[in-house]
Amino acid sequence: MSSGNPFEHAEYNNTNPFADSNQIQADVPLTDHAGKAEVGQDYTSYTQYGDNQSSVYQTTTAAPSNAADDAKNAAKAAELRRREEELAAREREIQAAQAEAERVRTQGKNNFPKFYPLIYMSIPAEIPKAHQATVKFIYNIWLALLGTLGLNFLACMLMLFAGIPNGAADMGVSLGYCFTITAASFLLWYRPVYNAFMKEMSMYYYFYFIFNGFHILFAFYMALGFPSTGSAGLINMIQVFNGKHIFAGILCVFSTALWFVQGFGGLFFYRKVHQHYNQQGHTFDQAKAQVTSSAVRNEAVRSAAWSAATSGRV
Template identity: 85%
Template sequence: MSSANPFEHAEYSQTNPFADSNQIQADVPLTGAGKAEVGQDYTSYTQYGDSTTTTTPAGAEDSNLAAKAAELRRREEELAAREREIQAAQAEADRVRTQGKNNFPKFYPLIYMSIPAEIPKTHQATVRFLYNIWLALLGTLGLNFLACLLMLIVGIPNGAADLGVSLGYCFTITAASFLLWYRPVYNAFMKEMSMYYYFYFVFNGFHIAFSFYMALGFPSTGSAGLINMIQVFNAKKTFAGILCVFSTALWFVQFFANAFYFRKVHMHYNQQGHTFDQAKAQVTSSAVRSQAVQNAAWSAATSSRV
């Protein structure tokens, strides 16, 4: 009987079974491209892969980051601008829903104005009558201009000066009267704020004095009032004189009607308990809000340009 171990192999007898498997070396040389040779260490993991790595220059990486940051800022600004547009459109839609579209003046609407919708019912008659007085003022200015034109045609002294000044009144007094006393009294009855009443009292007071001054009709003042009317009739220019009569009468109507409603509005002002201190506080508060709005608008405009 043979004493040889059938499970023994010369290859295994020459190796240490407790050696690190990672350090086992090949006994048999391998052939072929990329094969391991005898004694080669298998712990090198870069043998079978690409041992070279691609690196990005630091300058190129910084420029890429800067470009991405600039793109993000641009998108944020676009989103912010779009959000502001949406908010403005929503605010306008809310205003139109609660008030209505701009309707005054009718030939070029700039503001919304509706006595039935905005003025309390108990004060609608007063505000409507004041509006009619303002419309009558427009007619008075137009008739006064025509009378001054006829005064120039018939040869009344200083007729050219009266015509030029009366034409200027047609534009300046129309705008000033609406903005300085009619619109304030409209807002006063709509919002019951003291400052609007004070604006009305100050500027309508000037208008009352101006109406009386125009009714007198001093030469070269742009008025076809009483004094100029007498000159026209003395010159026996009947048609021009009749226009001067109507002009004078309408200026007196302006004087008495505005004086009457000035007193009526002042009585309502006292009944509501408005005071001058309240008016000053409201003016100050409005100025602060306007400044805050201007600052916010300026900040938004400058940030959008950055």
């Protein structure tokens, strides 16, 4: 038979009735409160921490991605980039074809030179009517230069066959002139004066003045005919006639005459173009500004083309 004293129980003997109830709950072993609704605040935080730890553990122990899937994804990405590059290249080709079609529609097809057209050139279509005669005369002078170079080469070749001293050197140099002078004269003074009258830009006039000035000096130099210079001009002509080589001498006469025509004809139209230049009010400052602007524009075009090319390779 138990005593009626309620303080005889060990639970109340071991507990201070004046102590904090929260402290009492914290001191009670966790195993004693498993599954009970009256668990304390601290115990609840312990269980929540335990749940978070379990979640982190589950995340870190997730299965790694499959290497085969990664390889397939990389292959698909590479194939996608390749198709994008092909589409970009095709788009550039279409744009270039459209630009060429527009140029042909407005200007016409390339027509110069006739045996292998590289550029479009038409004096009636591109040069103002008031200046077409001047440009045609300058063009004829350029064509005459081609004939002069060819005849000069034939004369130098006959000089070699006639045994004229330094005939081999003259023939070799004259052959080189047929290619270099032909290209240089077209690019450096005929095409600039053509563009000058077409666009009325100061920089083209200055290109013409500089390089056509050199051409005029070269024509008079060739007309003199110094030995070993590739010229069948005056001095070599005298040597050929002294050697009784009549046919070679006649060719030298024609060559000498044509070189003088180049020199004096070039001087006449040089003066004519310069008068037009002054009448239009062109200045050297305008030419410098146009050269600078053209250089900047070309640099921008090259940068854009380079950027498009490099972006297409990425």
